[in-house]
Amino acid sequence: MADGDGAAETDPGRVFAGFDALPNGAAVWDEAGALLFANRAFRQSFDFALPVGLPYARFLTAVAASREWRLPVPPDIWITEQAAAFGEESEADYKSADGRVVRMSVAPIDGGGAATMLSDVTAAERREATLLAAKEKAEAVDEAKSRFLRAANHDLRQPLAALKIMIFNCMRETDDARRRDLLHGMDVSVSVMEDLLGALLQIGQLDAGRIKPRIATFQLSTLFERLEIQFRHQAADKGLRLRIVGARAAVSSDRALLERILSNIVANALRFTDVGGVLVGCRRRGDGLRIDVVDTGRGVAPEDQERIFDEFFRAADDRRLEKTGLGLGLNIVKRLSDLLGHRIQLQSAPGVGSRFSVFVPLGNVWHSEVVETEVNEAVAGEFVGAPILLVEDDDALREAMGQLLDRWGVDRRSAAGAEEAAAIVAGGFRPRLIIADYSIRKSTGLDVIAHVRGVSEAEIPACIITADAEPGVVERVRAASLPLMVKPVSPPRLRVMMHHLLFEQDPA
């Protein structure tokens, strides 16, 4: 290889072509800071010309003037700093105008001068950011878990300790009454722990950002109805009056989360009220609605009114002895209302009572979601609630017809024979319609109808169904002025017949 060394030295054009093929930008500056060479990728990174001999300071000025890179310091300072550091090793990342991240590395060249490298590190940066976010999330979850454990430790200890003592005592107790008392006490301790775990779980979910509100428009009245059902007994047990004033407004919120806010406030109000009652109502305030929970309870001291929403807050004079609150309910209220953007207000005077208010935006009634259940004839058909007596001795047929009537929402009683029908009527059931098979054991549908009408002292509409339309049967039914249907009875025919007997004066 005689000319091997010579070949490596010659043809700088091929060397430059090789540099041009690189995806990263590369430039070489001489010891005086004049540009010797810039490859294609380097030139394409800027929209200004890069002639050979361009001074490094001029290059920096052009970069700053192009505003393509977001500089960490004002442009003139950046230019001065970079120019002063020429020839020293450095590395910095710049966000470019098109959203990429460009890394500029400067390396000194032996014997003077410097080489500049540009590389696109956008993807790497993103990966790093994602990793960081994941790490932060993991830490938050970890923190939430620690808090959960601390809280559990804090509040589970007491009922747990009580439980241990009671179990121990219960094992040796021979007196039944005292044993029952201990079991009741254990039951209470377990419910306290249950409530605590439930509340902690909710807070844990809130902390972990797992609760995502779904904002919709709905009638507040539907939520009030549920509150009433939920707390009616609890209030009555305590001898308190719970009054929920009907609401007509449509509101815009998350139905389930708003319910949790209000139920926590109402539960709290009932817990801290010994005499009087709790009132739930609402008032229009500007373009929003203020939902109030007013109680005649112990009230909150002025100095506690801020802190009452804190985790595990308990007032100094808290004299709850039995199944007590856990100091978490109002914290959940606070977190949920923050999540939903609903302002919470407290007005309270010790010994007089409190008013907790939640401010929610009003919704457009047209967009109100009123359809909660599947609409069908069992809940909304024409026969809903109509009391009907069905007399049929064939078990399968009675079952099938019964199912059909149930599907139509009828208030149905079925009897297999005359005695059973008589017993149903004797029990106080007053049908508006009787559907009777003609031939039932030992008697006919005509007899049953006559009997029920007699007991009820009313000409209750009725019809006869029969499997054999022999002339004698038809004649007898006609003589009793009753309509007759021949089996099998199709649902549409039965429907038409029932409609006419129930609602039209003139049976078709």
Place this chain on the structure above:
Amino acid sequence: MVDAFIPIGSMVPLTGPSAADGAEFRKGVILAAEEVNARGGLLGRPIKPIFADTGRQGAEDVVAAARTLIGTHKVHAIVNGYNIGPQNSEYEPVAEAGVIYIHANTLLQHHDTVMSDPERYFGCFMTDPADYWYGPGFLKFISWLRDTGQWKPSSNRIAIVSGSKPYSIVIAQAMASSAAKFGWRVCFGPELVQTPTSDWREALDAIRATKPAVIANTHFYSGDLASFQLQFMERPTDSLVYLQYGAMHQSFSDVAQSKGVGVLTSTVIGLLRDEMGRSFASRYVARFGEGSTPHIGCQSYSALHHYVLAASLAGGSAGPGGFEQNRKVAKALKAVIYRSVSGTIRYDEQWQAAAPYPVVSQDPSLGLPHLFFQIQDYRKPLALIAPEPFNTDRFVLPPWIDARG
């Protein structure tokens, strides 16, 4: 050439008390068929409408019409407006033949019949929402008037009178059961009055005694409703008056005249007054002459266009016995969301009925609008006052209500 055209049946009352509506349903089908055929038909085959008279629209009349269309004419589908009275008994011949049936009967029982055996009734579709939806829709409407301050009710009391047809009973009960959610209290009824009747005085006297802010009558015969309104006006109270559907008809205003001004009414399937609706109306009147009523003909017109689109997507239609192909058509009917001249027809997967806007769908592009009208000038078309974005007019206080409130 039996196969040259596709026979499409239509069951319409061409005689009897509903003959006026029946004539419009027939025109709607004719116009849609002409438009489809002008564009090349259903995958290249022209469609031919065949009409069967349902007369008084009882179960026997309608079942006989269905049997004739299927048995004699071998129709691939039956498409029409409404028939009052068959109580779904016509679903049986349709189910046995496995053809498609689209109607505008506006009945809740459609949901139950279809859902009781979806396999059997796969081909039965209702192109408009069930009567039930009139109830919550009406409550939303009056609550909207109240909440936006367009009207200040004298109280939260509402009086409900029902006719004796299932449709009226279902609507009256739906109104009553929805009232409390919106802050209304039913102070009277739902009171069932035997219909048809032209004498409402007894019911009106009882209603007046309860001092209601709203009076709703769910009977739907235009003549009977006109009598109700005239008798209400003998001693009007400070109440909004809502009269179910029949007050939409010209025949209502012909009788009630200026005393009907202020009355509210609604329909769950009507003709929109946008560019599409107006264009349809002018084509309809050009084809059938002045005096024809496109706002009724639009029901069968839209249903037929929707059917043809779906059948084309499914790869064609089939006559009686063609279960496999018609199941594909039924599937396509549910998949094709069709913006008709009445608004969007989107069949609910289970109900096989159009979902209403805004009671069920809060998205106007996915529900058929429940349109509310007010008679503001009895010689002119009714004012379309709700819901947005379809309304073209504003509510005005009825002349019998004291504006000083």
